[in-house]
Amino acid sequence: MNLNLRAAILSNVSGHNAEQLEATIDDALQKGEEKMLPGLGVFFEMLWKESDEQERQEILDTLEQGLKQQ
Template sequence: MDLDIRRAVLHNLSGNNKQQLQDTVVDAIQNGQEKMLPGLGVLFEVIWNKSDNAFRDQLLTRLEQGV
C-alpha cells in the first residue's frame, strides 16, 4: 500500500513546475486535512533522497527547532 501512495502522489505531480509544486505544498499545509499528510511525506522523501548531507543536516536542525 505504501508504494501505491508514493506512485499516486508522484504520478499526480509529475510534470508540475515550481509554482505548481509550491501551490500544492501551501494548499496542503493551509488546508490542514489529515489526508494530505501522506502526500507531504512523499514530497519530503523526494527532497531527502535528492539532498546532500549538508542540506539534510539543515533540514534536521529546522525540524529539531520546530518540534
C-alpha cells in the same frame, strides 16, 4: 487491490513546475487535512533522497527548531 500510494501521488504532480508544487504544498498546509499528510511525506522523502549531507543537516536543524517552538 494493490494501491501504490507513492506512485499515485508522484503521478498527480508529475510535470509540475516549482510554482505549481509550491501551491500544492501551501494548499495542503492551509487545509491541514490528515489525508494530505501522505503526499507531503512523499515530497519529504524525495527531498531527503536528493539532499546531500549538509542539506540533510540543515533540514534536521530546521525540524529541531520547529519542534522547540511547539
